[in-house]
Amino acid sequence: MNADPLTSQLDLFLDVLACGSFSAAARRHQLTPSAVARRIDALEQSLGSTLVQRSTHAVKATPAGLAFAERARRILDELRLARAEAVSLSSAPEGLIRIDAPAPFGRRHLAPAIAEFLVAYPGLDVQLRLIDSFVDLQGEHLGQVDLVLRIGPLADTRLVATPLAPMRRVLCASPEYLKRRGTPTDPRELPEHDGLDWDALAPPHAWRFEIDGQSRLIRPGRLRMTANNAETLLFAAQAGLGIAHLPTWLISDYLLRGELIPLFCEGGLPKAEPSGIYALRLPQPAASRTRLLLEFLKNRFGPLPPWDLALQASFGK
Numbered sequence: 001m002n003a004d005p006l007t008s009q010l011d012l013f014l015d016v017l018a019c020g021s022f023s024a025a026a027r028r029h030q031l032t033p034s035a036v037a038r039r040i041d042a043l044e045q046s047l048g049s050t051l052v053q054r055s056t057h058a059v060k061a062t063p064a065g066l067a068f069a070e071r072a073r074r075i076l077d078e079l080r081l082a083r084a085e086a087v088s089l090s091s092a093p094e095g096l097i098r099i100d101a102p103a104p105f106g107r108r109h110l111a112p113a114i115a116e117f118l119v120a121y122p123g124l125d126v127q128l129r130l131i132d133s134f135v136d137l138q139g140e141h142l143g144q145v146d147l148v149l150r151i152g153p154l155a156d157t158r159l160v161a162t163p164l165a166p167m168r169r170v171l172c173a174s175p176e177y178l179k180r181r182g183t184p185t186d187p188r189e190l191p192e193h194d195g196l197d198w199d200a201l202a203p204p205h206a207w208r209f210e211i212d213g214q215s216r217l218i219r220p221g222r223l224r225m226t227a228n229n230a231e232t233l234l235f236a237a238q239a240g241l242g243i244a245h246l247p248t249w250l251i252s253d254y255l256l257r258g259e260l261i262p263l264f265c266e267g268g269l270p271k272a273e274p275s276g277i278y279a280l281r282l283p284q285p286a287a288s289r290t291r292l293l294l295e296f297l298k299n300r301f302g303p304l305p306p307w308d309l310a311l312q313a314s315f316g317k
Contacts, residue, residue, distance in 0.1 A: 007079060010072045012039055013051070017069055017312075018304040020058045066313040073309060080299050081120055094123035095289045101149035103130040104231050104250060105277070109307070110149065113300045117293060124289055132229065146281065146290045151247075152203060153275045160286075162279045162294050165301035166272035168248045168308060169206060170255070171263040176240040178261055184243075187211065187218045187264065194242035195220025196233045205273040206245045209264075249277070252307035256314055268315050269308060277301065 015025040022033040022040075029036070037054075044051050051065035061069060101110050106128065114126050129145070154161055171187075181193060187209040197219060198206065207219045224241045227233055230250055237244040237260060248269070254260040264270075279294055286294070304312070 007076065009039060009043055010076055012036065013043060014069060014072060014076075015303060016040060016052065016059055017061050017065070020060070022059060061312075069304075070309060070313055073304075073306065077300065080296070081116060093121055093289050093292060095287065096125045096127060097147070097287075097289055097293055098127045098129075098145040099147045099149065100129050100131055100145050102151055103132045104229075105149065105151060106130040109249060109301070110297075113297060114293075116300075117296050120296075121289075121292070124292075126293075146287070147293070148280045150278045150280050151276075154278065154280075158283065159280045160283050162281070162298065163276055163302065164279055164297050165249070165277040165305040166303070166308070167205075167276045168270055168272050169203075169245055170248055170251065170265060170270060170311075171243060171245050172237060172251060172255065172260040173243045173263065174238055174240040174259070175261055177237075177242065180240070183261075184263060187216070190218050190243065191221040193220045194222050194224045196225050196227075196236045196242045196244040197223050198228065198233075199226035200228055205275070248311060249305065249307050252311050256310060262315070265315055269312050 012025060012029055012031075015028050016022060016036065019025045019028070022036040025031075026033045026036045031039075040052060047068070049064045049068070050062050051068055053060045053062055099110075099114075107130065111128065114128060118124060118126060127145075149164075150161075151167065177194075184190060184193060188211070190207075208215050208217055210216075220243055222242075225233070225236045227236075230246060233244045234246060234250060234254070236242070237246070238254065243263070248255075251260055255262055279297065281290065300306075
């Protein structure tokens with residue numbers, strides 16, 4: 001189904017915010033940068049409000065733009081669900097989709113999304129298996145399952161990877177810890193602090209910071225707890241044991257409620273890591289029901305995931 005003018009306009013606006021420039025958004029939509037600028041101008045005029053601040057280097061949302069973006073995202077989600085329901089009544093796709101996914105992400109984000117998907121497509125069923133380790137997140141069970149969700153670098157380029165969402169990581173600690181030990185103002189102060197870290201299979205971009213134009217690996221001096229599970233590190237951070245460097249998809253709610261305090265985020269959300277959140281499948285053509293779910297998840301989680309959109313609005317205040 002072709003996108004209607006409202007959907008196209010809102011999609012373009014959200015892509016401008018996600019990309020940070022008219023040029024990058026123009027490439028996504030096969031438009032010229034001037035055409036994108038004109039459409040954003042028209043949107044602002046129709047609303048009677050300035051949504052973006054323009055400069056020679058970047059385009060940033062105004063407070064009004066951030067608030068509008070949050071509602072626009074909800075509107076697009078509802079429109080896509082409504083269209084999916086209409087299609088399901090006419091074409092009635094049927095069958096089983098089998099998925100393996102990391103347990104923490106699956107519980108927080110994937111399971112609610114799949115529930116909405118199944119409401120929209122009553123003829124489809126999903127078998128969701130949540131995995132607490134990295135044992136089969138490389139796609140070893142593909143063939144037994146249709147999709148494997150993977151967070152982080154891709155190890156097997158023979159598989160087809162569909163990007164679902166970018167990956168961002170935020171340094172954080174509890175208010176109690178920062179009151180007791182002080183709030184670091186520069187990553188180079190981390191060796192003076194207690195930390196919470198992975199004991200094996202550490203994410204390659206954790207504890208890396210841009211300093212003087214170079215990427216540097218800087219960890220806390222003492223590790224109060226190490227674990228092979230991100231949720232365990234989250235619980236330790238809440239308990240005030242130290243500073244953790246955790247993904248926004250895991251900690252956004254805790255940051256928004258003030259249970260954890262973000263560090264070094266005065267300029268807004270950190271940049272997305274080179275690797276992200278992917279759905280892996282075998283190279284042969286996917287079943288139509290699998291493609292349907294992939295499209296649904298792409299729209300639900302990208303290009304700016306709802307957990308990052310909420311944080312961006314909060315950090316912008």
